[in-house]
Amino acid sequence: MLSRVRSAVAHLVSSGGAPTPRPKSPDLSNATSAPPAAAPETPRSPPTKAGSGSGTLAKTVEARASFSRPTFLQLSPGGLRRADDHSGRAVQSPPDTGRRLPWSTGYAEVINAGKSRHNEDQACCEVVYVEGRRSVTGAPREPSRGQGLCFYYWGLFDGHAGGGAAEMASRLLHRHIREQLKDLVEILQDPSPPPLCLPSTPGSPSASDPSHLVCPQSCWSSQKEVTHESLVVGAIENAFQVMDEQMARERRGHQVEGGCCALVVVYLLGKVYVANAGDSRAIIVRNGEIIPMSREFTPETERQRLQLLGFLKPELLGSEFTHLEFPRRVLPKELGQRMLYRDQNMTGWAYKKIELEDLRFPLVCGEGKKARVMATIGVTRGLGDHSLKVCSSTLPIKPFLSCFPEVRVYDLTQYEHCPDDVLVLGTDGLWDVTNDCEVAATVDRVLSAYEPNDPSRYTALAQALVLGARGTPRDRGWRLPNNKLGSGDDISVFVIPLGGPGSYS
Amino acid sequence: MLSRVRSAVAHLVSSGGAPTPRPKSPDLSNATSAPPAAAPETPRSPPTKAGSGSGTLAKTVEARASFSRPTFLQLSPGGLRRADDHSGRAVQSPPDTGRRLPWSTGYAEVINAGKSRHNEDQACCEVVYVEGRRSVTGAPREPSRGQGLCFYYWGLFDGHAGGGAAEMASRLLHRHIREQLKDLVEILQDPSPPPLCLPSTPGSPSASDPSHLVCPQSCWSSQKEVTHESLVVGAIENAFQVMDEQMARERRGHQVEGGCCALVVVYLLGKVYVANAGDSRAIIVRNGEIIPMSREFTPETERQRLQLLGFLKPELLGSEFTHLEFPRRVLPKELGQRMLYRDQNMTGWAYKKIELEDLRFPLVCGEGKKARVMATIGVTRGLGDHSLKVCSSTLPIKPFLSCFPEVRVYDLTQYEHCPDDVLVLGTDGLWDVTNDCEVAATVDRVLSAYEPNDPSRYTALAQALVLGARGTPRDRGWRLPNNKLGSGDDISVFVIPLGGPGSYS
Secondary structure, three states: OHHHHHOOOOOOOOOOOOOOOOOOOOOOOOOOOOOOOOOOOOOOOOOOOOOOOOOOOOHHHHHHOOOOOOHHHOOOHHHHHHHOOOOOOOOEOOOOOOOOOHHHOEEEEEOOOOOOOOOOEEEEEEEEEEEOOOOOOOOOOOOOOOOEEEEEEEEEEEEEOOOHHHHHHHHHHHHHHHHHHHOOHHHHHOOOOOOOEEOOOOOOOOOOOHHHOOOHHHHHHHOOOOOHHHHHHHHHHHHHHHHHHHHHHHHHHHOOOOEEEEEEEEEEOOEEEEEEEOOOEEEEEEOOEEEEOOOOOOOOOOHHHHHHHHHHOHHHHOOOEEOOEOOOOOOHHHOOOEEEEEOOOOOOOEEEEOOHHHHOEEOEEOOHHHOEEOOOEOOOEOEEOOOOEOOOOOOEOHHHOEOOOEEEEEEHHHOOOOOOOEEEEEOHHHHOOOOHHHHHHHHHHHHOOOOOOOOOHHHHHHHHHHHHHHOEEOOOOEEOOOOOEOOOOOEEEEEEEOOOHHHHO | OHHHHHOOOOOOOOOOOOOOOOOOOOOOOOOOOOOOOOOOOOOOOOOOOOOOOOOOOOHHHHHHOOOOOOHHHOOOHHHHHHHOOOOOOOOEOOOOOOOOOHHHOEEEEEOOOOOOOOOOEEEEEEEEEEEOOOOOOOOOOOOOOOOEEEEEEEEEEEEEOOOHHHHHHHHHHHHHHHHHHHOOHHHHOOOOOOOOEEOOOOOOOOOOOHHHOOOHHHHHHHOOOOOHHHHHHHHHHHHHHHHHHHHHHHHHHHOOOOEEEEEEEEEEOOEEEEEEEOOOEEEEEEOOEEEEOOOOOOOOOOHHHHHHHHHHOHHHHOOOEEOOEOOOOOOHHHOOOEEEEEOOOOOOOEEEEOOHHHHOEEOEEOOHHHOEEOOOEOOOEOEEOOOOEOOOOOOEOHHHOEOOOEEEEEEHHHOOOOOOOEEEEEOHHHHOOOOHHHHHHHHHHHHOOOOOOOOOHHHHHHHHHHHHHHOEEOOOOEEOOOOOEOOOOOEEEEEEEOOHHHHHO
């Protein structure tokens, strides 16, 4: 049983037996930029599950589900069919003729080689206007001050166990970020330090009761310094949480299947915020130098967090799992012998005498792409997965997953960027077969073949990166020039030029 | 009340009213190198508590307690008096005449300026022989193979709330490391990968039942690779835990007062292991380059771990604390207003509406040296502190403290070291007033004034570092040449030459 569970990454959940209309996105008030959904279409070929023992899982439900691709691809019904074709695996990019993406951003994607019915990656690229709430600080508004803020937004969402969560996140996460920023519009545009405390009702003037507003001067000496930057980070973090809570609330009504990794970039007031929850990755290539802008969250990188949670809340492990890590499954005949183990506080290994409890399956097991939490899932942060259970069990996995991203900040004003400096975002389909140096080499090779002011160069680069990770069909598989297997996963790539909105938009 | 608690770092605990003989170190069997304790001596002057509101604390108990300094200082009764003199603050080093420390290690220390009755730092430097247990793997012993292992050991222990824990750790921690390594003697000397599983009874031959011994070949493909190095790391980690458990068990009988930070170096089979639990620090200065070998564990660096624990186990917070962080204490009149906060998942800040629970004191508060857990303690890892309570409360603080070190490994064989390459260990008394670059500059200045083969140069360097952090008495205080205040804390420094045992022992 467990060997099957261990490979059940694409495990379907929360589908029930109900009819499955296209995931209907719940709405947020004041939407500025809701992309219309692409027309649903019945896929032509039945799904094939590559290298998975989970073929018996509720595939029939998924087969009925519809799908969509990012609006900015402007796909016709025929284009949508080609984008959904596992055998051709045509690389998709926004058309050269239409309106360009902000900053002349490049984008390319390709569907998987049969791992799941549809492409479970989703993407979003938007310019979002944030209208401030009426004077949150209570100060009279200066007419000269801008009334709102704009941020640029890019998001990659790598779905698993269905496409619902990724699609919902791609439609809504930027609006949750906008909501979180609404209170900050005035504060972020004011060069003085953020006020510690705001009056209770936004818009209520504090002049009548000045004690409501704690001004920085009165207590600055004994308080922490809170920067504008850290407010934006907090806003993004909380937006992820609100998004996740919305998925939990609406999963029944709106068919939010599975979960997704989320890698999001926000450009606001001169700074680039890269927020990552999952195993997608972002790097900056600047003058040939590689600057990592994210970290992956997997059972291996988050082992100690997961083990600590299992140790502190053993009820989350049921009677099936142990929070201890062993280098392999302990066998019943080894009871009483001493085996290598790691506890939540350890980075090294030691021997312990095997007791009955150690025969349970370890909470964290496996290595690399095969590492799993509770023998089920290979990523430990992301959105959704509220109905994910251990196979043949009612034990929920969600308590071990975190919806919070790690946010890294890059100050765009600290360096004079040239047209060849780019921020590359990719889902794991890219990074599984390509490393940072290879990406940097492709950046150099492709961009140098185009004029610096040719805005199509970033799309060409995104396409080259996707093609380089996909490979070409040969010897019953997709293969790279070195004859190794290419990525059979969905692959999605954004290439964001760092010359800034002035130069390239 | 709370302002007093917040400054009560040197807070005395667990003394009771019982008579207080010199802390009697519990023994471990097979001791190879127990340093005899220095003769107890009644201190001459009453203690002064610098800048602390905790003067009412049980000082009388401490006044009766005796003290000791590291044996390798070979202090005479007069020397011990000078080492205990807060007004002279004479720098202490091992005598030039006696047997040198291993590797010609340099050492220097100075007592605090009145912050606590005695010097609460302790130090240990030993060569420890580990005799293997009889054939743990069950394999017949080869006569040609060495029967035991030697490791070199250096430890700095910075005590707080009494000197008992630091003294106990300085006498016993290396023996616990030896205990943990006993099972590994054979394994570490065998170049093949460590066996996953060992027979239940060390010494019982497995030849009669080969199934007891899982050999690497049979399951290597599906098991994690565990290195020899990670076994040593695990041994050190578990030794810290066993030491801490012993302190918990024996605190009543042996007068283990307070707690201590522990910074430990183990040299074994070509590798240097630096284990740190607390706010002492280690750096390597190699060819002028600085390589940090530790990280500090404070309420600020461990904020998220502490908050997570408070969030998952709210009973640990009593009714007095909240796991949320605020930039300053929330005032009752601010109820209903919105204040900046950080939750355990956040690195940024956001506003939240103040509710009744938010008026509790934050679990983590303050900045830099003033940061505290539960308004009491400024370090979050170390040994001891089993009786530490929040002031005027029965709430224990220990559950938030971790006894586990972070272990960094430096392979001494990967680089050809010259006589000027050193590993510098210092308690926070050094690092509070000196940064890495200043230390590297002192390394260069002092070592270049001595012949490369003069073994006294490392002691001279340790003394220069301690003197540079202490300063000289001027303007009613200890002042540095730049007229800033020197460190009023205990200061202890090891300088370990990396030329290795062959070159400098």
